[in-house]
Amino acid sequence: MSAAVQVTRRELTAAELRRAAGRSRDAKAARRMLAIALVLEGVDRQTAAETCGMDRQTLRDWVHRYNAEGLAGLSNHRGGAQPRRLSPAQMAEFASWVEAGPDPAPVPVGDGVVRWRRQDLGRRIAERFGVEVHERTVGKYLAALGYRRLSVRPRHPKTDPEAQEGFKKGFPDAVAAALPEAARGKPLEIWFQDEARVGQQGTLTRIWAKRGTRPRAPRDTRFQWAYIFGAVCPDRGVAAGLVMPFADTPAMNAHLAEIAGAVAPGTHAVLVLDGAGWHGGGGLVVPDNISLLVLPPYSPELNPVENVWQYLRANWLAISVFDDYDAIVDACCDAWNRFATQPAVIASIASREWAKVNP
Structure with a gap:
C-alpha cells in the first residue's frame, strides 16, 4: 500500500x-x-x-x-502559443488581398474565383510567401484581422464614390440650401424616404439549418405586388408609411401628406430621397413643412431606408406565399406597423453620423 x-x-x-x-x-x-x-x-x-x-x-x-x-x-500548464507563421508585413499584404478581392481570370493567370475562399487564400499564401497553412489557420488569420463573412450590398456600376463623399461632407450646407425662407430659424428634422416593391414572388432570407445542407423554402411564381412607401426620422425614432398599388406621383403626394402629419409641430422637415421620376415634376404637391433634398444618382447606400427594407424582409416579408393582392397589402401593413412601433430599432437602423445637422 x-x-x-x-x-x-x-x-x-x-x-x-x-x-x-x-x-x-x-x-x-x-x-x-x-x-x-x-x-x-x-x-x-x-x-x-x-x-x-x-x-x-x-x-x-x-x-x-x-x-x-x-x-x-x-493551474493547468498550457503550452505557449505557436508563433504566427506570417510576419506583420506579410499579414498586411494578406489583408490587402482580402480588401481587393480575387482576380476571376482562370488560374494561373488569376485566382479563378469571384469571391475568396479560405483554400484560395491559402494557395496564394503558399505561392507568395512559400508558407503552407491549413484552411483553419487562414480562417484564424481572417478573424485576427477583423474579417467576417457578411452579405454584400448591390452597387450600381455608375456609382460615383467621390460624389457620395461630397454629399456627406456637404450635407449641412445642402440642407441649408434646401430650406425656404419661411423655414429658416425653425427646428429641423431629417427624414429619409424610399419605396419597396413586395410581391408574390417574394424574397428568401437566411435561416438556421444543419451545416452541409441546402434548406428549401416556398417561393411563388405569380406576379402581383404592392409598394410600401416608407419614411423615417431617426432622431425622433418615428416612421410614416403607406402601402400603395402603384409607385407614381399621386401615391407620392399621399405619402408626403402622411409624412407632413408626422412632423413635430413647429418643426420643418428635410426629406432626403432619390431621384425617381415620381419624386419630382409638376404634379408633385410638397407640404409647407417639408423640403426635398435629392441624393446623388445611383446612391442607394446613402439612404438608410434601404436597410429598413432589408430588416422588414428578413423578419416578416420573406419566405412567404401571398394568395392575392389583399394578402400582400395585409402583410406589408403588418410588417410596417410592427416596425413603426419600435423607436429604438428605427434609430438604430436609420441613424447616420453624417446626417446630423442639429447641435
Whole structure:
C-alpha cells in the first residue's frame, strides 16, 4: 500500500488557501486549493477528494504539484502559443488581398474565383510567401484581422464614390440650401424616404439549418405586388408609411401628406430621397413643412431606408406565399406597423453620423 500523501508546503494555512480559492478566476485551480485546505484541516483523503470532484489519486497528484510549485502548480500548464507563421508585413499584404478581392481570370493567370475562399487564400499564401497553412489557420488569420463573412450590398456600376463623399461632407450646407425662407430659424428634422416593391414572388432570407445542407423554402411564381412607401426620422425614432398599388406621383403626394402629419409641430422637415421620376415634376404637391433634398444618382447606400427594407424582409416579408393582392397589402401593413412601433430599432437602423445637422 502506498504511503498517504503529505502536504509538506506550509507557507499558507487552510484558511489562506480558502481565501486564495475565493479570489481565483480559475475554477479548477480553486477546487484543488479547497481540496488541499481540507487535507490540512485533517479531513480524510477520500472525503476531501470527493468533496472537490476528484478521486484520491488525482488529489495525490495535485498535492505533489502543490508541494513542488506552490499555488502556481495547481493551474493547468498550457503550452505557449505557436508563433504566427506570417510576419506583420506579410499579414498586411494578406489583408490587402482580402480588401481587393480575387482576380476571376482562370488560374494561373488569376485566382479563378469571384469571391475568396479560405483554400484560395491559402494557395496564394503558399505561392507568395512559400508558407503552407491549413484552411483553419487562414480562417484564424481572417478573424485576427477583423474579417467576417457578411452579405454584400448591390452597387450600381455608375456609382460615383467621390460624389457620395461630397454629399456627406456637404450635407449641412445642402440642407441649408434646401430650406425656404419661411423655414429658416425653425427646428429641423431629417427624414429619409424610399419605396419597396413586395410581391408574390417574394424574397428568401437566411435561416438556421444543419451545416452541409441546402434548406428549401416556398417561393411563388405569380406576379402581383404592392409598394410600401416608407419614411423615417431617426432622431425622433418615428416612421410614416403607406402601402400603395402603384409607385407614381399621386401615391407620392399621399405619402408626403402622411409624412407632413408626422412632423413635430413647429418643426420643418428635410426629406432626403432619390431621384425617381415620381419624386419630382409638376404634379408633385410638397407640404409647407417639408423640403426635398435629392441624393446623388445611383446612391442607394446613402439612404438608410434601404436597410429598413432589408430588416422588414428578413423578419416578416420573406419566405412567404401571398394568395392575392389583399394578402400582400395585409402583410406589408403588418410588417410596417410592427416596425413603426419600435423607436429604438428605427434609430438604430436609420441613424447616420453624417446626417446630423442639429447641435
